[in-house]
Amino acid sequence: MPRMEDILNLPVQDPPCAEFSAAHINWVKLEGGRQGGDDIALIPFVRVDGFVKGESSNPECPASFRVESRRKRPEGSVTKPRVDGYLEYTLYWCSYGPEDYREGDSCIGDSKSTKPASGKGSRPGRRHMMRGCLCHFTVKRLYTRPLLALIIYNQRRHVDKTGAPCHGILDRDAIGTRAMYAPRISDELRQKVMSMLYVGISLDNIIQHHVEVMQKQGGPQNRDDFLTRNDVRNMERSIRNSSHELQENDECSVKIWVQRHQKHVFYYQDNSGSQSFVLGIQTDWQLQQMIRYGNKSFISFHSTFGLKKLKYPVCSLLVFGSSQNAIPVAWIITSSFVGKDIHKWIALLSEKIRAKDPRWRPSAVILDDPSFDYNSIREAFQCRILLCAWHVRRSWIKKLFKTCCNFEVQREMLRHLGWILYCTRCGPNAMDALEEFMQIFVDQCSFMEYFKSKWLPSIDMWINGIKSLPLTMPESLAAIESYHIKLKSTLLKENNANFWPRLDWLIHTLTTGFLSLYWLDQYSLDTGYFANLQDKSLSANAWYHALNIPDVDVILDEQNLRHAKVLSQTDRNLVYTVWNPGSEFSLCDCSWSRLGNLCKHVIKVATFCRSRQVTRPLLSAQVYKQALLTLLHNPPDDPLVLDHTVLHVARLQQDIKALEELSNSGLLQPLASDLSSQMAVNPLLFQHQH
Numbered sequence: 001m002p003r004m005e006d007i008l009n010l011p012v013q014d015p016p017c018a019e020f021s022a023a024h025i026n027w028v029k030l031e032g033g034r035q036g037g038d039d040i041a042l043i044p045f046v047r048v049d050g051f052v053k054g055e056s057s058n059p060e061c062p063a064s065f066r067v068e069s070r071r072k073r074p075e076g077s078v079t080k081p082r083v084d085g086y087l088e089y090t091l092y093w094c095s096y097g098p099e100d101y102r103e104g105d106s107c108i109g110d111s112k113s114t115k116p117a118s119g120k121g122s123r124p125g126r127r128h129m130m131r132g133c134l135c136h137f138t139v140k141r142l143y144t145r146p147l148l149a150l151i152i153y154n155q156r157r158h159v160d161k162t163g164a165p166c167h168g169i170l171d172r173d174a175i176g177t178r179a180m181y182a183p184r185i186s187d188e189l190r191q192k193v194m195s196m197l198y199v200g201i202s203l204d205n206i207i208q209h210h211v212e213v214m215q216k217q218g219g220p221q222n223r224d225d226f227l228t229r230n231d232v233r234n235m236e237r238s239i240r241n242s243s244h245e246l247q248e249n250d251e252c253s254v255k256i257w258v259q260r261h262q263k264h265v266f267y268y269q270d271n272s273g274s275q276s277f278v279l280g281i282q283t284d285w286q287l288q289q290m291i292r293y294g295n296k297s298f299i300s301f302h303s304t305f306g307l308k309k310l311k312y313p314v315c316s317l318l319v320f321g322s323s324q325n326a327i328p329v330a331w332i333i334t335s336s337f338v339g340k341d342i343h344k345w346i347a348l349l350s351e352k353i354r355a356k357d358p359r360w361r362p363s364a365v366i367l368d369d370p371s372f373d374y375n376s377i378r379e380a381f382q383c384r385i386l387l388c389a390w391h392v393r394r395s396w397i398k399k400l401f402k403t404c405c406n407f408e409v410q411r412e413m414l415r416h417l418g419w420i421l422y423c424t425r426c427g428p429n430a431m432d433a434l435e436e437f438m439q440i441f442v443d444q445c446s447f448m449e450y451f452k453s454k455w456l457p458s459i460d461m462w463i464n465g466i467k468s469l470p471l472t473m474p475e476s477l478a479a480i481e482s483y484h485i486k487l488k489s490t491l492l493k494e495n496n497a498n499f500w501p502r503l504d505w506l507i508h509t510l511t512t513g514f515l516s517l518y519w520l521d522q523y524s525l526d527t528g529y530f531a532n533l534q535d536k537s538l539s540a541n542a543w544y545h546a547l548n549i550p551d552v553d554v555i556l557d558e559q560n561l562r563h564a565k566v567l568s569q570t571d572r573n574l575v576y577t578v579w580n581p582g583s584e585f586s587l588c589d590c591s592w593s594r595l596g597n598l599c600k601h602v603i604k605v606a607t608f609c610r611s612r613q614v615t616r617p618l619l620s621a622q623v624y625k626q627a628l629l630t631l632l633h634n635p636p637d638d639p640l641v642l643d644h645t646v647l648h649v650a651r652l653q654q655d656i657k658a659l660e661e662l663s664n665s666g667l668l669q670p671l672a673s674d675l676s677s678q679m680a681v682n683p684l685l686f687q688h689q690h
Helices: 004-009 045-056 104-114 124-129 187-198 203-216 229-241 250-260 284-294 342-356 374-381 390-403 407-421 428-440 445-454 456-468 474-491 494-499 503-527 542-546 600-612 619-633 639-665 683-689
Strands: 039-044 065-072 086-094 136-142 148-155 265-269 278-281 298-305 314-320 326-334 364-367 384-387 554-556 563-567 575-579
Touching: 039 045, 045 065, 045 136, 045 148, 065 136, 187 203, 187 229, 187 284, 187 503, 203 229, 250 503, 265 342, 278 342, 278 503, 284 298, 284 314, 284 326, 284 342, 284 503, 298 326, 298 474, 314 474, 326 474, 326 503, 342 374, 364 374, 374 384, 390 407, 390 445, 390 474, 407 428, 407 456, 445 456, 474 503, 474 542, 474 600, 494 503, 542 600, 554 600, 563 600, 575 600
Parallel strands: 298 364, 364 384
Antiparallel strands: 039 148, 065 086, 086 136, 136 148, 265 278, 278 326, 298 314, 314 326, 554 563, 563 575
């Protein structure tokens, strides 16, 4: 049995699980002193929250440990600190004690002896849950070793002064009551009810829905099943009284928000000195969706949104749900280019996810900027990288429609721009193609001025990125575009213009009303409830609409692949024309496409062409094929990469030969996916190129 002066010789215990309890720790009894006989252990100070959460999840006695008292000392305030001297002292007490109100006022006098001198009074608002529980422990952040926490467990059992269980499943008097379960509703239910309130569901409908769910499961099974109207009213009141403006000064307001929502912040860097401001946000629900839909699937970056209007742009990380809808699973807000500090926060985000599910691993990460640090992303997520040129195409089309009135000139310019971006030539020849484009369309002064100022400095970077990385599929592009439009309609409405300079407004809007829309959409898809309240714009992207267009409504002249026709689904007398069918730079004459969007007709024609093998391979596939052949003719030094390259090109040649034989015999079957996705299976090859 160690004495007090021996405690620093105890081993520091750091269980691997994110939340751990007393059962995961080897406790020792302390000999002598004021705390003689108590159980003690040393853990890293940063793991204290994990210990408190783990102790609160005791299956026999679910509890919620509250801070009963707290004291702090500044460093340097003690010249000769005791071995157990503290910088911080925190006493945690089970919320079912120490007072006992089970028998009414007659027991109040008896319970006073169990209440510590440092207590906060009788806490009349908690009288209904006080059952005399004596379970409590102390945490000391050691003065001499600030990185360590000494846990002193004064009473580990959830018992009253008689030594009998006073709540949980071991207490017979608690069976069938709230005291059998956790003292408060769970964070998950709180987030669920708050999301319902944010999307406008009334208190009566929330209670009615809760009763239906509870009856469906056969009665109450945990504390959440005892949700009351008063619980919902309290949350409704907190929403009504909340404000994004926690301080008049925006920077101070953001700091207060970060302090209050630490469990939602996976990275924070203050804007001080040479450092840029960086804030990484991920709520518990977003973490759940990232684990659910990001494992063995795609994660996409949607960066630099609001660069012109918002105080700082927003970078969103997206996953794709069961119906190929984009779901925001994290936001990064930064005062500089998001790729500048990506190495600082990307690993922390990955660690946070794998702490919940060590087996979690995405199949690919989709980037919308080739200047990002590929190596940091690969190292963090251990997967291959894809490139998304959606916003490049969107920017060019929108500018063409603004600056050029002739539709034939618009589509020819877009076709030339596509060949520049997916240029299969190397070195100076790519610049020759660019010069040729600017000479042919020299009379389009407005667009050329825009192109030279915004895109000419980075066009080389994009061309090289497309040569090095495979591109993503149309269904993910449609989902990303749908998310972009929803984010724009929420944040960039003109009636919000006064709030754009405030960062606290942006954070508040994203984490409350905007995120609640996606919560409701997923909840409705999973359970079938509130289908009439779903925001249809979240799930109705262009890819989804393209699936509803039958093949017979697509008219394609296989001898002339310059354009295709698509019959309207609402007006059978209306026909839309799609130029450059099957290409990444197809253009439709429908109103949605003329706004710069990816329309359902373009996607339908692209899938139709691929399924019938009546169009050339995608430009991106041609570029990627050339990169493979270049590596084969100029083998890399690494023998492992060389083996993969030879194997992959040989397999590609076999596939092409087999397709030719099937075509000659008239037995060609539709392909399941395009050539670019077929060739995006070798991450080692891309790692060598970078």
